[in-house]
Amino acid sequence: MENADDVALSDEEPITAQKVLQTLQEVWLNEKFSPELLQHQSDLVDCILDQMQQMEENLQKLKKNDFRVVIHRMELDRIRYIVTDYLRIRLNKIETYVIHVLEQDVSRSTEDAFLSPPELKFAKEFLAHMEDHFRLIALRHMPSNVQDFDKAKMVVIPNISSHVFLRAKQSITGVVIEGDVENREEEVDLEENSQHIMQYKPIADYLKTGAVQLI
Amino acid sequence: MDPAEVEFLAENQMVSIVPNFNFERIYLISGDVGPFRAGLPVQVPIWMATNLRQRQKCRIIAPDWMNTEKLEQVKEEESQSRFFTKMPSEHYMVEGHLLLGAASEDIPHADEIRTILKDIWDMRMSKLRSSVDAFIKIGGTHAKLDHLTAMEINSIRPLLPHALDELYKLQKIVRIISI
Incomplete structure (x- = not known):
């Protein structure tokens, strides 16, 4: 046994x-x-x-x-x-970010989609329910010229300029950091295993290839 | 991140225990542990060590660095250096807290170790606060954070990235106005 x-x-x-x-x-x-x-x-x-x-x-x-x-x-x-x-x-x-992620995934093929199939279903339903809800609660009581549910006006976009902590898993040269107070661009090299705080935007691609790890 | 989650990560670190029972190898998803032979040291993750200790099934062996001599030396170096020195463990504070909490009788000079760890932590936190202050004042946008441990980084997470985000927003507005 x-x-x-x-x-x-x-x-x-x-x-x-x-x-x-x-x-x-x-x-x-x-x-x-x-x-x-x-x-x-x-x-x-x-x-x-x-x-x-x-x-x-x-x-x-x-x-x-x-x-x-x-x-x-x-x-x-x-x-x-x-x-x-x-x-x-x-x-x-x-x-x-429901509207934003759905829009982004439209332009991607099924293999490259960021949303998994169940997540895609969830996102679509969530957006549909939100629209139904707004219509039922408020929009239908509005004057006819403002009854539209305008998705474009409701988009929430993630702030990719926000700052993150990261560790470089391999050395990376020439990460360009957007201007400081005097609007000077700065280029930094990340040594392997070094830790940093910086904006998310310049390292977003490295994150996707696995060269950096957020901490 | 919740500090409990940093602790959760630290619990994956390995530590030596001396079991008081015999058992064959256990095949965990995160890797094999054992076999366990009564009286012979074996490496297990901290989460397992603290559980076995609570059930009186083992004695925990303090990691190499967890002794007063080594820690006094670390403390001395930290106080001499303007920068952050490398800590003996990525999770020194959490490991200290967990192991001393679960098995203070197993570790010689537990109270002294606790005090020194706290001293090192306090020294580093005050360094961290003054460097964050200096960093914000010079309007920096990027900083190297070598040798900071996970818990230390986590302690400035609610404040520093958020402050930098706000400063960035203000700078953008200033730039738009000045064009």
Whole structure:
């Protein structure tokens, strides 16, 4: 009995799962600190959810008082926190910038879309409900010339000039920082593993290629 | 970020424990731990170490740097330097807090260590406050933050980026007006 469980548990391919978890943690922190919505990582999330599901099933087979159960449960709870917090942050951003993110994704192909299919559905429904709500509560009572629901006037755009903390995961040369008080442009080099505070805009592309990590 | 989340991240750091039980290797999603042999040190994540300690299943071994001698030296260097010196651990304050909180009997001179850690923290926080002040005064837009630990960065997060955002907005307006 004990041995059979061990075989099942060791089937998890710990090295790969470990790597996936580590990447997910980085992705989570990036999403948490970046002002704009980043590209969805459904593959990562699905992979981790699979791992968790498998672990849950394996735990069912163990006796309640098995020493491992408590430890595995604790770990599952920790991972679950990362996943849910990650998805929650994304939903928050989608709600805030709904018009903007939908517009942006229209111009992207399905593979490059920033919203995952369920998120896209959520965003569309959210916007539709918002419109319905405004119509029902206020717009229909307005004079006819101001009854339009004008999306363009309601767009909220993320502030990509906001400042963020980051760590360079590889060295990057020539990051151009917009003018200071005297309107001088400044060019800085980021050494590997150095930490900085600066505007999000100049490093946004490096974040997408994985050269920097927000902290 | 909530300080509890910084703590959450720090709990992934590894620490040595001496278990008082025997058990085979445990295959966690985040990597394998064990096997556990009573009396033999083994490396586990801090979250696991504190849990096992609470259940009286192990003794925690203080990390290399967590002794009065080493920390006095770190403190001395920090006080001599105008800049931030490199800390022995990316999460020195949280690790100190967690390990001393869960197992102060396991770590020699726990109270002294606690005091020195607090001194180092206070010294660095006051340095941080004066450098933030100087940075804002010269109207900087970019700063290098080497050797600052996660909790220290997090402590200025509510204030510094926000202040810089507001200054940037004001500068933009000034520029528009002056054109």
